[in-house]
Amino acid sequence: MGWLTGALAWLADGAHWQGADGVPQRLLEHVGLSAAAVGIGCLVALPLGLWLGHVRRGGAFAVATGNLARAVPTFAVLVLLALAPSPFGLGTTSTLTALVLFAVPPLLTNAYVGVLEVDPAAVDAARGMGLTSSQVLRRVELPLAVPLVMNGVRLAAVQVVATATIAALVAGGGLGRIIVEGFGRQDQAQLLAGAFLVLALALAVEGGMELLQRRVDPLRRARGRQRVAADAHLDVRSGSS
Amino acid sequence: MIPSAAVPRAASCLLENAWVCPEYLTSRRSELVDAVVAHLQITVVSVVVGALVALPLALLARRVRALRPVVLGASTALYTVPSLALFSLLLPFTGLSRTTVVVGLVLYSLTVLVRTVLTGLEGVPEEVRDAARGMGFAPSALLWRVELPLALPVVVSGLRVATVSTVALTTVGTIVGNGGLGDLVYDGLRTDFRAEVLTASVLCVALALVLDAVLLVAGRLLVPWRRGVA
Numbered sequence: 001m002g003w004l005t006g007a008l009a010w011l012a013d014g015a016h017w018q019g020a021d022g023v024p025q026r027l028l029e030h031v032g033l034s035a036a037a038v039g040i041g042c043l044v045a046l047p048l049g050l051w052l053g054h055v056r057r058g059g060a061f062a063v064a065t066g067n068l069a070r071a072v073p074t075f076a077v078l079v080l081l082a083l084a085p086s087p088f089g090l091g092t093t094s095t096l097t098a099l100v101l102f103a104v105p106p107l108l109t110n111a112y113v114g115v116l117e118v119d120p121a122a123v124d125a126a127r128g129m130g131l132t133s134s135q136v137l138r139r140v141e142l143p144l145a146v147p148l149v150m151n152g153v154r155l156a157a158v159q160v161v162a163t164a165t166i167a168a169l170v171a172g173g174g175l176g177r178i179i180v181e182g183f184g185r186q187d188q189a190q191l192l193a194g195a196f197l198v199l200a201l202a203l204a205v206e207g208g209m210e211l212l213q214r215r216v217d218p219l220r221r222a223r224g225r226q227r228v229a230a231d232a233h234l235d236v237r238s239g240s241s
Numbered sequence: 242m243i244p245s246a247a248v249p250r251a252a253s254c255l256l257e258n259a260w261v262c263p264e265y266l267t268s269r270r271s272e273l274v275d276a277v278v279a280h281l282q283i284t285v286v287s288v289v290v291g292a293l294v295a296l297p298l299a300l301l302a303r304r305v306r307a308l309r310p311v312v313l314g315a316s317t318a319l320y321t322v323p324s325l326a327l328f329s330l331l332l333p334f335t336g337l338s339r340t341t342v343v344v345g346l347v348l349y350s351l352t353v354l355v356r357t358v359l360t361g362l363e364g365v366p367e368e369v370r371d372a373a374r375g376m377g378f379a380p381s382a383l384l385w386r387v388e389l390p391l392a393l394p395v396v397v398s399g400l401r402v403a404t405v406s407t408v409a410l411t412t413v414g415t416i417v418g419n420g421g422l423g424d425l426v427y428d429g430l431r432t433d434f435r436a437e438v439l440t441a442s443v444l445c446v447a448l449a450l451v452l453d454a455v456l457l458v459a460g461r462l463l464v465p466w467r468r469g470v471a
Contacts, residue, residue, distance in 0.1 A: 003333040067405075070402070070449075071409060071446050071450060071453075073411075073413075073423070073426075073442070073446075074409070075412045075415070075420075075423055075426060076412060076441070076445060077442075079430045079442075080439065082430060083430065158321055162322075162323035162325075165324075165325045165326060166323070166324070166413060169413075170430060176323075176325055179329050179416075183329075183416060188332065188333070191329050191332070192329060192332070194326075195325075195329035196326075198323050199322055199326050199330070202321050202326070203321060
């Protein structure tokens with residue numbers, strides 16, 4: 001178990017928690033970039049997904065996006081953008097673009113399915129009460145789709161945190177940098193310490209998003225446990241990193 | 242550097258560092274073939290081992306009710322672990338080897354496979370099971386000759402998802418020097434060689450799509466009674 005004590009000793013060393021390549025700085029880079037990517041992804045994908053679900057069109061498009069994202073290696077996209085001409089190339093723009101690209105499919109698919117699966121009787125009743133098309137979307141379909149929309153946000157966040165780790169192999173900062181530098185120096189203690197930090201962040205994001213998912217569901221008390229969201233977990237998961 | 246005038250015209254796309262370069266395909270042919278073969282081996286071994294591990298886990302989760310949430314929860318939680326961290330964490334046990342990549346990919350494949358095998362088995366109608374028992378099928382014969390064949394369409398769909406994800410994830414194995422086509426992508430990054438990066442990336446996506454199609458066709462052939470249904 002020498003490797004474990006080595007990693008713990010690395011983490012306990014105060015020198016590794018300071019400066020431009022210290023753990024707090026790397027964590028900040030990782031979280032900042034991931035949050036920006038999920039935020040931009042939401043702005044792009046959620047309106048589109050909700051609208052496609054509302055007009056009940058583009059199902060094949062949403063599904064194809066998800067399937068294609070699963071087949072495209074995140075690492076390859078990161079490298080392709082890093083070698084691409086300006087405004088891409090080695091730098092934050094490329095990393096952020098790649099992260100947004102992989103955040104979009106789970107957001108899009110879940111938002112689409114979320115609206116699509118709203119009970120048609122509820123929509124009919126709303127129409128019968130004289131609500132306009134956009135009112136139906138905002139006041140009926142959107143609240144009912146929240147569990148799946150949030151499921152998409154959670155999947156996107158987990159996906160983006162994992163991809164941001166791989167970005168360190170290419171050019172990016174973040175906690176993955178600690179792992180990659182550990183490999184470069186053949187310093188097993190450092191690369192394992194980095195891996196533990198990445199693992200802790202990923203689990204914290206997953207846990208935090210699950211909490212958020214439960215908190216923001218407007219109907220959670222009325223409905224009890226969200227079986228739909230839990231079961232849809234894997235079916236609409238896409239991308240792999 | 243070789244002066245450009247001395248180089249035959251056909252090689253110019255290599256000198257220009259073009260994204261698309263037929264010359265690269267011919268001059269590095271054996272390197273590309275080796276990478277595709279390595280990628281294919283890693284993927285196939287990982288998914289096959291993953292399926293062999295997933296089946297007993299799914300059977301266990303079905304038999305022992307109390308273990309069901311544990312088995313499903315553990316296999317699902319694995320997807321949260323970023324691949325770069327997982328391969329690093331396996332390093333003390335399996336070293337800089339292909340085994341590290343395969344073990345990591347097997348763990349990821351369980352996320353999908355355990356759930357689909359379980360879903361497939363639970364989708365077998367109880368009347369079918371009763372009829373088979375009435376015909377004198379022993380529990381093992383019931384599993385292998387009735388339940389698994391009926392679960393096959395769902396299992397194959399899980400295998401397709403697992404295979405496509407595994408092909409993509411294999412590239413990250415380059416961190417331990419065994420990423421198949423990912424090794425070429427990484428080499429292309431370090432040497433600023435665009436044709437190498439684009440060719441390896443396209444081959445990787447193509448490999449995923451071809452394996453997906455192979456499994457789709459194989460699934461149709463194995464379940465003749467469902468042909469034309471879906």
